Amino acid sequence: MTQIFAHRGYSALFAENTMGAFIEAEKAGADGLELDVQLTKDGEIVVIHDEKVDRTTTGKGFVKDFLYKEIRKFNANKNGLKKEAIPSLAEVLEWLKTNKLICNIELKNGLIPYEGMEEKVIKLVRKYGLSDRIIISSFNHYSIVQSYRLAPEIETAPLFIEGIYMPWIYSQAIRAKGIHPKHSSMSDNIFINTMQNGIAVRPYTVNKDADMHRFFNINCTAFITDDPVKALRIRKQYEKRP
Template structure:
């Protein structure tokens, strides 16, 4: 059964990486959410995709140069009427205690190194006793290996946007239980072979009807989409709910 992960929450309708987007994804019946983390000047792990706040909020500047108090003053819902702050990871994990969602935390440390990011995220996940419902992913595979070494009980999954040879072998070599490939870089054969070898495959970002249907038909482990409502509807239509 293919799990449906809401990319940055239900981001097709709500402002990405906001609590509204996450809550809407859960209400829609998504199996999980995907979110991105950066670290503020004073060491708080916050949920935002870009290194800078400019694109998604009313503020400007690098997350790393702003304190948590400063960053919370910006509106992360630029186009909507309702003001929404950038969530802290703590806020999301506290909310997760009220549901059964899986959460894919993407460490955004491929551009800026964020010293100690892995320790901070793992410490919080353990504090909230959510290790069995978290997948840590990153394009920085050194970070993935470090996360596994620190917390072998938390699933890890490397992200990649190019086609790599026998990704299941690579995943096994870094002790990852899953892979998160760019949808356009993956083939049906690679998906099937990876799953056959015990590696979960969760392609991103899958929004077109034909692409969603293709993954549902081959029972891909999961798919990451901006529109969980559409994906869940198609899953029902195709009779892939059990």
């Protein structure tokens, strides 16, 4: 059955990439989480999507220009009542030890080539003993290859915006066990062929009912959505089928 990954947590209703959004995704019954990581000035791995803090927090400026203790002072739930700090990856992994969720960590190193990001993330994942529940993804495919070389036991999955010819061949070439394509970038046929060739397919960001039905119909490995509750409700219709 198609797994449901909560995009930046349950971000349809809660502040994205916050502990609150992750906890609510787990409560809702999601199978997994998707989150994004950047590095602070002092090399801490923090969970935030944009290179700058401006859109999602009360701060202004680049993540890379703040010390960890400084970045923790911003409110990552600027439109909500409850204050939420930008989580550290360590905090999220610690919490993951209390549940069974799969976690897709997206390395945000396309624009800013964070030095040593792969090593730092892998070291933490191993420290918490979560290698079998983590998928490392990135639009930076050199980073994906580097992650595989450092930790062949952790699944990797390149992210794509455009369609790609025979993605299963490409995935095998870079030793990735999955692909995370934009949901509208490839046909059902390509998704099915990819899965038949042993590569997991987890499209993003699937929010419309029709798109969810599409992926349940082809029994896609998983999809990444802002609204895990809606996805779970639709999935129930397919679970009842013989």
